[in-house]
Amino acid sequence: MLRLKIACIGLSLALAGCSSVPLKEAGTLTSYNQLGPAKGKFNKSRTFVDAKALGSIRSVSISPTVFSPSAAFRVKEARDRALVLNALDRAMCVALSDKYQVVPAGQPSDLTVKTVIADLVPTDKITAGVSKAVSLGSSAVLPVSIPRLPLGFGGLAVEAEALDRNGTQRAAMVWSRGANSFTTEARVSEIGDAYSLGAIFGNDFSRMLVTGKAPSGWHISIPSGQRIKSFLGGKPKYAACEVFGRAPGLFGMVGAKVGAPPSWTDKSAKTRPTSLAVQGPPATLQ
DSSP, rough: HHHHHHHHHHHHHTTOOOOOOOOOOOSSSOOOOTTTOBBOOOEEEEEOOOHHHTTTEEEEEEOEEEEOOHTTTTTTOHHHHHHHHHHHHHHHHHHHHTTEEETTTTTTOOOEEEEEOOOOOEOOHHHHHHHHHHHHHTTTTTOOOOOOSHHHHHHHEEEEEEETTTOOOOEEEEEEEEOBBBOOOSSSTHHHHHHHHHHHHHHHHHHHHHHHOOOSSSOOOOOOHHHHHHHHOOOOOGGGGGGGGGOHHHHHHHHHHTTOOOOHHEEEEEEEESSSSSOOOOOOOO
């Protein structure tokens, strides 16, 4: 009975354990006029997609994602910024490989994807560490572990667009999401949540390009063989994805479960292909 009561307390805490990050425009899209109204509460987005035009697309190139000056200013270490960027680009590159031929950035392609991280809310490392310790400790004495404590969550706001050979916008998305107690593992790093959320955005935007439809709600599907292979750290389908580093695989999954910083398991920061931030003076933090 005591175990059940404690488990219920943990569940009650988790029900309130979702953070909300406002949508934020970085001013880098060629146009915001075609974006629809904001949708979602915790996972917010405004989208535009020209499904008819995307039907003739065969090849895609991914311009390496960059930070807006204000977002870059929120992360102290260049290595950590690179890890967030690579996680986003890697997820997008692998997901797009299911339908399109992905060619290296700068080479001719039917579609070019450009992405900017507009804002980043750092994870509170101390709170994340305490939360992970409580969760791991409870799993040893309770039927279920206590979810992540609803404190110190990080978040991410991103904008991206896909341009055809003529520079015409064929898809765009302004997106934001915060971490939560259920699906975001607490990691002792200021980019712990942003690292996970970057990969989620990469998958969301890619799904819109592949399906021609704006993503909505939970999406469950059987991953392709090439995605499973890449997730486990194997060679990606297209060499263009290699510049974003390979996923840390099972080693990364174990690291996330015990709360290890992404830098302990993901070594891709050493090979980040371009500069890490949009040029310009950093904005003053409030």
